[in-house]
Amino acid sequence: MKRLVVILCVLLLQFALGGSGQCRGTLRVAASEFPPSVIFDDDGTVRGYDALFLGRLAEGLNLRLKIEHYPFQRALRLLQTGEVDAMLGVQYRPEREQFAYYLDPPYVTEATTAFYVLTGKENLIRKYEDLYGLTVGTSIGVKYFPRFDNDPRLRKEPVRGGKMNFLRLLAGRVDAVAMDDVGGDYRVWEFGLTDKVCKAKYMSSEPQNVYLVLSRRSRFMPQREEIQEVLAQLLRTGVREQCMLEHIDQEAALAGRMPPNLIRAGNRHLKTGIVPPPDEPEGRGHKAPPLSLPPVCP
Template sequence: MKKLTALLLFVLSASALAAAQAKPQALVFAYNAFAPWKTFDSQGQPAGPYTDIVRELARRMHLSLRFLPCPLSRCLAAMQNGKADLMIGVQNTPQRARYLDFLDPPFANDNRLAFYQRSGDSRDISHYSDLLPLTVGVVEGVQYQPQFDADGRIRRDAGPTVESSFRKLVAGRVDVLIDNEQQSALLASSEEFAGRVQRARLTLDNPHPNRLALARHSPLQPEKAEFEHALRAMLADGTISRLLAFERARIR
């Protein structure tokens, strides 16, 4: 009887050890730079409040964090094929929901969308209809606002980054660009673009809440409830509000 008990304890211990070893210990973060929320510091290290949110989430989940820098389209592909586990700030669409599991609760509400035109451009862009004769610079793969995204009348010129859209605007290759209000304000005031672009009067509301997305093919998918529990705790204890408020105050 003692031998049987010892054997059962050994089997249970071995099973528990194997399960612990099977659980992934690294969280692969598909990292598309999105200043000021996801960027790189002067040493080339990932920085910004969205980055810090994921760092804290990984800490609470007892996972090491590995960054996978990539443009948006490549990051989405990495999530789709299981090479990355998590993204932050990417918008939910029916197509993306096939391979991205958007976590609840949202960590923030999105802000407004701004338009920029060249300095000295006298055209008044204050109504949505003012966009129709123009070429609008957009970022490839980004979903902006339902009306704008579905409007086949809008002529779009897609680039890989917001910075490339600003450069096209300055060079006269597009008439106007659309971007997140806070990110565009930061870029417009940068050394490269200050005095060369001006904000148009038109603003669009962006109704999408911001969520973290876990890849449906991620080996961490069974831990979804734990991710959501940790996220809820970060909202409840003010961690997320503190990180986001610091950045918003800095760029005002």
């Protein structure tokens, strides 16, 4: 019944915006990989709950969708030149307003940073102060939370990829790995480390708005109010949460199983709306073939 209400709301909104079922063009969205939000497979398949959510947004606007894989900084440059229409996973920075229009509301409002340690050492970090004296693996360019980011007394060693951090943890080169808790849980499962790596007791939750932004050079700028209205309606009616559940089902089908901690994390975030990609998620350094979703357009 709830799903039917959501679909009806979107269809009514689509009608109110003048949607007649005719395709209004292709929306090109740049995104960096951040499992389980956005996942780019080697064969060009794009998965993840926010990939699904962008598909629902495109449906509501009668648009085709292409999700293209770029490292974060390159995606920003393409947004600036208008070579892509939109970008996923952007935090507010005043200087970015010159070329990026922040679509309101943000689709994420809070971030939780976890610290991953070797199994059996979960009590190594029970409070923030326990980080002092430890070597913490981080990712280049990623923002975590202000106290951690700006603390000169911490010993942080950044690398480009999340997998490298976990390899360094296993080798004893770092004492802990800092990562978003849902993304981190997914990585631990993906890399087959569930029996070797766990989360420390201490985690930090901070307010953090993450936006879908529109290039000010995009041909869709005149429709920005329509896009915001559809986006707000989808968020209000729980469509993003539905996409999370769909993604969990898809991953379970692909892998034949889904680790209980990821299911619990998904359920927790369904209630809180928290599943935050960081401001500058890691990229593979290359562009994957785009995801094309023409659910409405012929």
